[in-house]
Amino acid sequence: MSDADEKALVARCREGEDEAWRELVDRYGQKIYAISYHFTLKREEAEELAQEIFLKIFENLHRYDGSFPLVAWIVSLSRNLCIDRYRRRRREKSFRFIPDDAVAPLLTAGDDPAAETLKKERTKLLFSALAEIPEDLAEILLLRDLDGLAYEEIGKALELPDGTVKSRLFRARAEVARRIRERHEARPGALLSLAVAAGAFV
Amino acid sequence: MSCGELERLFVAGASREQALAHRNACRPCGELGADLDRIETLVSGLRAPSASPALREALLSIPRKTVSCEGADRLAASALEEELGPADRGRLDFHLSRCEPCRETAATLAAMRRLGAPLPAPWLAGRIAASRPRRRRPATLRNLFLNPKAAIGLAYAAAVIVMLAGFNPADIARKAGVARLGESAKASVEVAGGSLADRVGALQESVLRKLAAWKGEVAGYGRAALSTALALVMKSEQQRPPSRPRGGEERGRTKRNETELMTWRA
Numbered sequence: 001m002s003d004a005d006e007k008a009l010v011a012r013c014r015e016g017e018d019e020a021w022r023e024l025v026d027r028y029g030q031k032i033y034a035i036s037y038h039f040t041l042k043r044e045e046a047e048e049l050a051q052e053i054f055l056k057i058f059e060n061l062h063r064y065d066g067s068f069p070l071v072a073w074i075v076s077l078s079r080n081l082c083i084d085r086y087r088r089r090r091r092e093k094s095f096r097f098i099p100d101d102a103v104a105p106l107l108t109a110g111d112d113p114a115a116e117t118l119k120k121e122r123t124k125l126l127f128s129a130l131a132e133i134p135e136d137l138a139e140i141l142l143l144r145d146l147d148g149l150a151y152e153e154i155g156k157a158l159e160l161p162d163g164t165v166k167s168r169l170f171r172a173r174a175e176v177a178r179r180i181r182e183r184h185e186a187r188p189g190a191l192l193s194l195a196v197a198a199g200a201f202v
Numbered sequence: 203m204s205c206g207e208l209e210r211l212f213v214a215g216a217s218r219e220q221a222l223a224h225r226n227a228c229r230p231c232g233e234l235g236a237d238l239d240r241i242e243t244l245v246s247g248l249r250a251p252s253a254s255p256a257l258r259e260a261l262l263s264i265p266r267k268t269v270s271c272e273g274a275d276r277l278a279a280s281a282l283e284e285e286l287g288p289a290d291r292g293r294l295d296f297h298l299s300r301c302e303p304c305r306e307t308a309a310t311l312a313a314m315r316r317l318g319a320p321l322p323a324p325w326l327a328g329r330i331a332a333s334r335p336r337r338r339r340p341a342t343l344r345n346l347f348l349n350p351k352a353a354i355g356l357a358y359a360a361a362v363i364v365m366l367a368g369f370n371p372a373d374i375a376r377k378a379g380v381a382r383l384g385e386s387a388k389a390s391v392e393v394a395g396g397s398l399a400d401r402v403g404a405l406q407e408s409v410l411r412k413l414a415a416w417k418g419e420v421a422g423y424g425r426a427a428l429s430t431a432l433a434l435v436m437k438s439e440q441q442r443p444p445s446r447p448r449g450g451e452e453r454g455r456t457k458r459n460e461t462e463l464m465t466w467r468a
Contacts, residue, residue, distance in 0.1 A: 014270065025261045033253035047257045054261045055268060059301065062272045105251035122244055145245040166213040174204070177237035 007066030014061050025054070028074060031147065035075070038142045039082045040089060041102040041127065049085055053078040068156045075149065075157035079139075086135060096131050098124040129179040137172035144169050204234045268297045271304055278308040282315050328403025332411065350415065354423045361427040 012020030032053050037046035056077050064073050103123040110116045130138050140158070143149045144165075149157070155165045208231040211221050225235040266289075269277060277286060277294040286294065298305045364370075 014272075016265065018265065021265055022262055025258065029258055029261050030250065030253055033257060034250040037251040043251075046251070047254070047260075050253070050257060051260055051264075054264055055300070058264050059268060059270050059297065061270055106248045108247075108249050119247070123248065126241075126244060145242070146248060147250075163213050166215075167209065170209045170212045173238050173241050174209075174234060177234070177241050180241070181237060 003066050003069065006070040007064070010061050010064045010066070010070070013058070021058075024057075028071065029054070031071065032074065032078065035078070035082065035143070035147050036085075037105065038146050039086045041098065043105070045085065049081060052081050056081070069153055071149065072153040072156040075143065075153070076159070079157065083135065083139070086139075090131065090135070096128050098127045098131075100124075103127065125180055125183065126176065129176045129183070132179055133172060133175040137168055137175060140165060140168045141172040141176065145173075204228075204230045207231060208235060267293065268300070269293045271297075271301060274298065274301065274304040275307060278304070278311050281308075282311060325403035325406075328405075329407055331404050332407035350419060354419055357424050358427045361424045362431045365428050365431055 009020055009024060013024055029050070033046060033050045036049040036053065037043070040046045040049060053074070057074055060077060064070065100120060103120055106123055107116065107119050110119070130141065140154060143154050143157070144151070151162050151165050154160070155162050158165070160168075205228055207224050207228065208221060211224060221235065225232040274294055274297045277290055280286060280290075281294070294308075298308055
């Protein structure tokens with residue numbers, strides 16, 4: 001969808017056209033829910049956050065001028081809401097403990113129960129390591145690697161140059177990798193399972 | 203510890219081959235690169251969580267639940283002209299409960315409307331009633347006495363007579379004036395009607411006006427008449443018109459008379 005089409009879609013939404021709003025929800029609802037889930041790791045909170053974000057989108061449609069992609073504008077609008085939830089979650093004592101049901105929606109159903117268990121452990125380890133790195137790094141890793149946003153979209157959403165986005169993303173990955181390595185070194189044998197889990201995806 | 207070259211290559215958008223060449227040449231960067239590959243592989247295997255149909259329905263219902271900021275401006279302006287329907291009122295209230303700038307705007311608009319119809323001061327009706335032009339009365343004997351000019355003339359004459367009879371005419375005139383003021387104030391109060399505050403305001407206004415008039419005119423003319431009469435009496439006591447004082451005693455007497463007269467006037 002081109003920028004002009006997105007601008008036209010927003011204009012139709014502003015005029016109160018139900019069909020246009022339906023199109024916008026169908027186009028971005030899933031992505032916004034995914035972003036919300038990655039920040040909260042709880043279904044109810046993610047749904048609540050997604051509704052908050054769409055309320056904010058609807059109330060601020062007149063601010064979209066079409067100068068950059070709609071998804072970047074949506075992410076920039078929802079950033080504070082997501083960061084607020086993320087910080088609230090970080091304040092919880094159990095923040096670093098990732099339960100099974102938190103990562104279950106992120107896993108594809110496999111035939112092999114053992115491989116599935118390994119995948120689950122690996123994902124929990126990943127999110128646990130993400131919880132330990134600074135939030136400005138974690139935010140970029142989530143948006144890029146889990147939500148699939150382009151560098152340009154992330155840069156515009158977070159008002160950062162592309163070089164900074166890439167640099168932070170590299171450091172975020174390196175930090176997560178280092179922390180996972182540290183955990184495995186503290187628990188000999190776990191690295192092997194991580195490698196096996198990674199192999200299960202390849 | 204990585205040498206930093208791998209990060210520089212990544213930020214610069216170098217090809218995978220260039221990054222691999224450096225990783226092969228630099229052992230720390232080689233280890234870091236292997237970790238990064240592993241992370242990338244793990245993350246890319248995750249799928250996006252799927253939203254429930256209930257969430258979709260909730261998102262679709264948002265336009266029926268709230269309004270945009272520009273829509274809130276329109277509704278808040280419409281609310282000044284006419285009563286909003288329940289749906290619009292609900293959407294506006296929901297938006298105002300979430301959006302502080304719009305809440306301030308709506309409150310300012312509502313306050314502006316209240317500015318258009320200020321509450322009158324309690325004394326206003328009385329003041330208007332009291333300032334209403336009086337009806338011209340037919341020329342009756344009673345109205346002759348109520349006419350200030352005629353009353354002043356009569357008072358002037360009466361003051362001379364009363365003074366000659368040995369009474370203070372100013373006291374008598376003041377008493378007569380107060381009695382008349384009572385009737386006039388009653389008429390103003392009837393016209394004012396309305397609340398008790400209006401009646402009090404009308405009475406106050408009327409009494410003050412009349413008191414000022416009678417003080418300035420009736421009592422003033424009465425005193426002037428009295429002082430003139432006194433001067434006439436004093437003049438009649440003198441056999442001949444006062445000549446230019448020659449001696450100190452005579453000059454002093456004239457001066458004393460003048461001083462007494464001025465004191466009386468004062």
